[in-house]
Amino acid sequence: MKDDQYPPLPPMTVGPAGKCPRCGQGSIFKSFLKLKDRCDVCGLDLTFADAADGPAFFVMLAASVPVLGIVLWLVLGVGLSYWLTALIAVPLVIVFAILPLRPVKGWLVASQYFHKAQEGKLDNQE
Ligand SMILES: [Zn+2]
Incomplete structure (x- = not known):
């Protein structure tokens, strides 16, 4: 196979x-x-x-906790109005949820290649 001509690259370095x-x-x-x-x-x-919804899932998981924490702190702790909180929260969501999508997708695609992951097949089917 042509893949053998290349040394395996760790998904975290290329992804x-x-x-x-x-x-x-x-x-x-x-x-x-x-x-x-x-x-x-x-x-x-x-x-x-085919990373499918994988990147969105991981990014939502990682981004929701800090953004929710910051929003709750701004409303309950600092006492900002909902309007000001929304003005701050929307850019935060963009930074925390959209920007990491590409590197996470690259990592998942590289992991899929590295571990030769593919759709499951049953032995008794042709
Ligand atoms: Zn290449």
Whole structure:
């Protein structure tokens, strides 16, 4: 297999940077979250990659607690009005929930390649 010509790259080194999980050189993204069909450098077919809702799930999990904490502190602790709190909270949501999506998706795609994860198949089916 052609994969054997490349040393295995840890998903945490190539994934968050959006680099190809096989060669570590080419970019896997053609837009903010859309994946290319194949790597420009080594030609790895990226259609195997399906992170689905994975990035959104992990980012929501990690972002909801600090943002909710800050909003509750602003309303209950500082006593800011709801309007001012909303003006502060919306940019916080953008920073905490949208920006990490791309590195998390890159990490999940690289992990999928690294661990050769794919859809489960039953032995007794053709
Ligand atoms: Zn590549």
